[in-house]
Amino acid sequence: MNPLKILAIEVENFKRLRAVKLQPSQDVCIIGGENEQGKTSLFDFIRSACGGAKETPDVPIRRGADAAHGFIDFGELSVELTIDAKGRRVVVRNADGKKCDGPPQAILDKFYSKVAFRPLEFASKKPEEQQKILRGLVGLDFAELDARRAKLYEQRTGVGRVRDDAEARVLVFPATVQSAPDAEVSVAELVQQKQAADTHNLKNATVRSDYVAACDYAGRSAQAVRDARAALDKALEQEAKDHAFQLEACRQLEACKDIETQSIVAAIASAETTNATVRAKRDRAAAVAKFKEHDRQYSDITRQLEAIDAEKAEKMAKAPWPIPGLGFSDAGVTLNGLPFEQGSKAERMKVSLAIGAALNPNLRTMLLEDASLLDKSSMAIVHQVARERDMQILIERVGAGDPGAIIIEDGEVANYSSEA
Numbered sequence: 001m002n003p004l005k006i007l008a009i010e011v012e013n014f015k016r017l018r019a020v021k022l023q024p025s026q027d028v029c030i031i032g033g034e035n036e037q038g039k040t041s042l043f044d045f046i047r048s049a050c051g052g053a054k055e056t057p058d059v060p061i062r063r064g065a066d067a068a069h070g071f072i073d074f075g076e077l078s079v080e081l082t083i084d085a086k087g088r089r090v091v092v093r094n095a096d097g098k099k100c101d102g103p104p105q106a107i108l109d110k111f112y113s114k115v116a117f118r119p120l121e122f123a124s125k126k127p128e129e130q131q132k133i134l135r136g137l138v139g140l141d142f143a144e145l146d147a148r149r150a151k152l153y154e155q156r157t158g159v160g161r162v163r164d165d166a167e168a169r170v171l172v173f174p175a176t177v178q179s180a181p182d183a184e185v186s187v188a189e190l191v192q193q194k195q196a197a198d199t200h201n202l203k204n205a206t207v208r209s210d211y212v213a214a215c216d217y218a219g220r221s222a223q224a225v226r227d228a229r230a231a232l233d234k235a236l237e238q239e240a241k242d243h244a245f246q247l248e249a250c251r252q253l254e255a256c257k258d259i260e261t262q263s264i265v266a267a268i269a270s271a272e273t274t275n276a277t278v279r280a281k282r283d284r285a286a287a288v289a290k291f292k293e294h295d296r297q298y299s300d301i302t303r304q305l306e307a308i309d310a311e312k313a314e315k316m317a318k319a320p321w322p323i324p325g326l327g328f329s330d331a332g333v334t335l336n337g338l339p340f341e342q343g344s345k346a347e348r349m350k351v352s353l354a355i356g357a358a359l360n361p362n363l364r365t366m367l368l369e370d371a372s373l374l375d376k377s378s379m380a381i382v383h384q385v386a387r388e389r390d391m392q393i394l395i396e397r398v399g400a401g402d403p404g405a406i407i408i409e410d411g412e413v414a415n416y417s418s419e420a
Contacts, residue, residue: 003364004074004111005392006046013065014048014083015041015057018411027386030395032405039396039408043369045070046394049081050112050363052105053088062411074363079108111362118367119356123340123348127332130340134326134333137359138319142312146330149308156301163294170291173284180277187275190268197259204256211253214246322358323351349378353385353393365392372398 009022016038031039048056049072060083061068067084077100080091090104100107122130135141221239228235316327325336333340335347343351356366368374368382374395386393400407407414 002076003390004077004362005364006072006394007075008073009042009046009071011042011045011070012068013062014045014060014068014070015062016411017041017045017062017408020408020411020413022406022413024392024394024406026404027391028383028393028395030397030402030405031408032397032400032402033408033414035398037408038411039398040369041411042408043367043394043396045081046072046367047118049079049090050108052090052108052112056083056088077107079104111360118369119352120349120368120371122352122355127340130333131328133359134328134355137355138321140315140319142315145308145312149305152301152304152308156298156305159294159297159301163291163298166287166291166294170284170287173280173287177277177280177284180281181274182278182281184275184278185267185271187268187271190264190271194261194264194268197261197264201258201261204258207249207252207256211246211249214242214249217242218246323354326351346377346381350381350385353382353391354389357385357389357391364390365394368393368395371395 006024009020009024011017011020013019016036018038020038020042022042031042033039044055044057044060048060049070067082069083070081072079076095078093078097080093082089090108092100092104092107094100122133125133218239221235221242225235225239321327327334327337331339335343335351340348340351353366357364374382374397382393382395385391397405
């Protein structure tokens with residue numbers, strides 16, 4: 001099917017229209033006139049005839065009339081709309097005047113798009129709606145990638161919190177913990193060493209006591225010899241025994257060496273401090289291992305997110321954008337890297353018209369309603385888009401000051417503006 005444009009329109013008794021016949025011949029056709037004369041009714045009829053019941057006003061029949069009727073000739077197709085007490089009826093015919101096969105609205109829906117028909121509405125839509133329209137236009141459906149990315153992002157957020165907690169537990173340990181020995185000191189072994197040393201030293205004390213006793217015995221014996229010569233033989237015999245005992249005790253005294261216990265006592269006193277440091281070192285190593293694992297998971301998920309972003313960027317770079325600089329982010333449509341709503345009025349208008357034109361390659365007609373506020377530069381953009389994209393643009397403007405405008409007055413075509 002060749003691109004469709006409106007060649008002729010005939011409307012009777014639709015809203016404020018009495019009887020209107022038009023043959024738009026210019027790429028840009030201005031419908032002018034004062035308020036409440038029928039300009040908007042003409043645009044409503046076009047949308048109602050093509051868009052179906054959802055685009056039809058609640059009260060479409062002109063007051064005092066029994067029925068509304070209209071006809072639009074698109075060249076290869078024509079649309080006939082009748083609304084009366086029986087309801088709403090649409091007939092679609094081919095260029096030969098024969099009815100097209102199939103449900104009429106289904107045929108019209110193939111080339112009708114509300115955004116394409118009324119492109120300036122694009123700029124007023126919410127960012128998420130704009131993004132949805134643009135994605136559909138360039139064939140970029142990131143639903144699966146976005147869902148996978150959102151899931152990974154949420155997963156990474158959770159891993160990040162766990163990783164941060166693990167890192168916080170590592171930072172609790174002082175730096176000196178790392179220089180602690182790897183094994184704890186056995187307090188039980190130190191106590192056993194102390195007990196063995198005490199037993200040994202006790203034996204030595206006994207030896208020393210025996211030596212003192214031996215010396216005392218020898219002294220008393222010598223005194224006994226001096227004091228009791230009469231008992232000399234007995235005393236000498238006893239003295240010899242005592243002397244022998246003294247010699248043995250002296251020999252044992254010379255071999256007696258105490259074990260130093262101060263270092264053992266000090267080791268016992270410091271063992272718990274050392275062991276606490278050893279345990280802290282072990283706990284820190286475990287905390288570092290957990291942190292590294294969570295950090296590895298975080299980095300792995302980050303790489304997956306970056307891969308998704310790269311895939312989206314590659315697809316967006318290859319997408320058939322209707323105008324250079326268009327794109328979208330998670331927040332919505334972008335223009336030259338900035339949010340669409342931050343673009344100038346002229347930029348947003350040019351984008352909206354380009355999107356409207358690209359959305360429907362078959363129907364080359366667009367409607368600009370309530371366009372009285374378009375200034376010279378905006379109108380220049382409209383003419384530029386119509387010329388460059390082979391579009392037919394119908395514009396509704398209040399007044400009769402636009403050169404070549406079709407003036408609607410009291411529901412009928414009054415005349416064409418003579419101003420040039």
